[in-house]
Amino acid sequence: LPFGAPCCLIDSLISHGHGSSHSSSGGSTLLGYIGIDTIIEQMRKKTMKTGFDFNIMVAGHSGLGKSTLINTLFKSQVSRRSTGWSRDEKIPKTVEIKSVSHVIEEGGVKMKLTVVDTPGFGDQINNDNCWEPISKYINEQYEKFLKEEVNIARKKRIPDTRVHCCLYFISPTGHSLRQLDIEFMRRLSHSVNIIPVIAKADTMTIEERQEFKQRVRKELEMSGIEFYPQKEFDEDMEDKSDNDKIREAMPFAVVGSDKEYQVNGKRVLGRKTAWGIVEVENPHHCEFAQLRDFLIRSHLQDLKEVTHNIQYETYRAKRLNENGGLWCNLLMSSFLIPPISLSTSSPTSSWHIHISKP
Numbered sequence: 403l404p405f406g407a408p409c410c411l412i413d414s415l416i417s418h419g420h421g422s423s424h425s426s427s428g429g430s431t432l433l434g435y436i437g438i439d440t441i442i443e444q445m446r447k448k449t450m451k452t453g454f455d456f457n458i459m460v461a462g463h464s465g466l467g468k469s470t471l472i473n474t475l476f477k478s479q480v481s482r483r484s485t486g487w488s489r490d491e492k493i494p495k496t497v498e499i500k501s502v503s504h505v506i507e508e509g510g511v512k513m514k515l516t517v518v519d520t521p522g523f524g525d526q527i528n529n530d531n532c533w534e535p536i537s538k539y540i541n542e543q544y545e546k547f548l549k550e551e552v553n554i555a556r557k558k559r560i561p562d563t564r565v566h567c568c569l570y571f572i573s574p575t576g577h578s579l580r581q582l583d584i585e586f587m588r589r590l591s592h593s594v595n596i597i598p599v600i601a602k603a604d605t606m607t608i609e610e611r612q613e614f615k616q617r618v619r620k621e622l623e624m625s626g627i628e629f630y631p632q633k634e635f636d637e638d639m640e641d642k643s644d645n646d647k648i649r650e651a652m653p654f655a656v657v658g659s660d661k662e663y664q665v666n667g668k669r670v671l672g673r674k675t676a677w678g679i680v681e682v683e684n685p686h687h688c689e690f691a692q693l694r695d696f697l698i699r700s701h702l703q704d705l706k707e708v709t710h711n712i713q714y715e716t717y718r719a720k721r722l723n724e725n726g727g728l729w730c731n732l733l734m735s736s737f738l739i740p741p742i743s744l745s746t747s748s749p750t751s752s753w754h755i756h757i758s759k760p
Contacts, residue, residue, distance in 0.1 A: 453505070453512030455562045456702060457543075459594070460517065461536060461586065462571025463524035466601035471569075471658030472517055474671060474682060475694055479660075480504045481517050497522040497535040518565060524582055533586045540565050540594050544717040566709045567630070567697070568594045571601040572618065572653060576610050579621050587627045593713055595630035595705055597697070598622070603655035603688045604673060604680045611655045618653055629653075631701065635708060648696055654689040657682050 460468040460481075469481035481502070503516040520536055543564045550560045568590065572583060587596055598618065603611055622629065629652065636642040662669045663679050671682040681687045697705075 450510055450512075452559070453514060454706075455514045455516070456706070457516040457518065457563060457566050459520065459536075459540075459565045459568040460571065461520045461523055461568055462601065463573070464521065466571040466573060467658045468569070468571055468601075469519070470660060471571075471599075471601070471656060471690075473660050474658040474690065475697065476506060476515060478504070478506060480506065480515055481519070497532050499535060499539045516563070524580075529582050532582070533589055536586075537590055537593065540590070541717065544593075544714055545721070547714065548718055548721060564709055564714060565594050566705045568596050570596055570598045572598055574600055574602050574605050574614070574655075576606055576614050578617060584621065584625050584627070587622070587629070588625055591627050591629065593717070595708055595713070596627075597630050597693075598653040599693060600653050600655040602657065604657050604675070606655070615653060615655060630705070630708070632708075635712065644700075651689070651692060654693040654696075656690045656693055657688040658690070 458472070460472060462468055472481040473479055498521050499518065500521060501516055501518040503514060505512055505514050507513070518539070523532055523536065526532065547560060547562065547564055550556055570583070570587060572579065587598065590596060600611070600614065600618070606614065628634075631645040631648060633642075633645075633649075636645055657673060657680055659671050659673045659680075659682050661671070661673075663672045663674060664670075665672070665679055665681060670679070670684070673680040673682070682690050685691050
């Protein structure tokens with residue numbers, strides 16, 4: 403179990419209890435209890451003390467309720483803003499990257515949640531290459547982590563600002579994806595875990611919603627876009643079976659709201675309309691509860707692991723291979739030694755190493 407695993411994950415392992423002296427297939431039989439299983443409780447205690455990080459990005463054009471949905475997911479005012487653009491506020495002329503961090507606590511478990519917003523994305527007349535600042539930001543976080551990792555005297559715990567998940571908000575047109583939607587997801591799907599969601603699902607009927615979901619899945623498949631959870635990362639048949647059900651239900655059609663209303667004697671989060679209350683957490687009204695359970699209660703740790711073991715490792719390998727001297731230069735910088743340059747006097751001559759004087 404990786405360090406920093408949420409306690410809900412550790413709890414499921416603790417339930418096996420003490421006193422198990424039989425071995426698994428191929429192992430040695432224990433003659434008595436020695437306490438190996440207490441490692442789970444030790445990890446639990448350490449996680450309770452240190453907590454863990456989770457960084458989530460939201461992308462999509464303005465007015466789709468991105469900030470409101472994030473606040474609804476974590477049941478607190480954690481997003482940069484929770485309302486649409488006011489009349490006095492101008493839409494950014496270029497894509498901006500803004501992040502805000504909060505430490506939230508539940509059941510003694512602390513989580514540093516960072517929400518990365520992308521105001522200005524998709525809001526211009528000309529949206530060519532508007533994904534580039536977002537891609538640059540994601541790679542900058544990988545670069546920052548890489549530089550910390552190769553330091554000789556590195557920190558006991560490297561601050562993790564890498565984006566673990568990107569919620570991409572699709573406009574509920576009922577027709578098809580915009581070309582910008584396809585381009586964004588195609589270009590960023592290999593560097594970040596993309597989870598597409600259909601925003602403001604209460605603007606469509608149930609039939610329209612199902613047809614639109616199928617159309618979006620088909621368009622993503624035809625464009626060769628793999629969203630999280632990616633099929634190639636399924637670890638076993640049980641994993642594949644669980645993830646297949648999730649993939650078949652995506653993109654989740656959601657509604658966000660931080661307002662409560664009285665329904666049948668209970669206070670519920672919802673949106674009030676002329677014909678009644680749209681209950682955010684009611685699975686018959688929208689798929690918000692499915693998104694929340696998937697994102698937080700079952701796959702949060704996996705999102706972090708895929709980010710570290712797949713996306714970050716891909717970036718790391720590329721950076722260390724694209725320049726033969728990169729690894730040496732990063733290493734030498736830790737010793738404050740001048741960088742090494744590689745050169746040849748002619749195409750057929752042997753390589754010579756030159757160390758520049760300070």
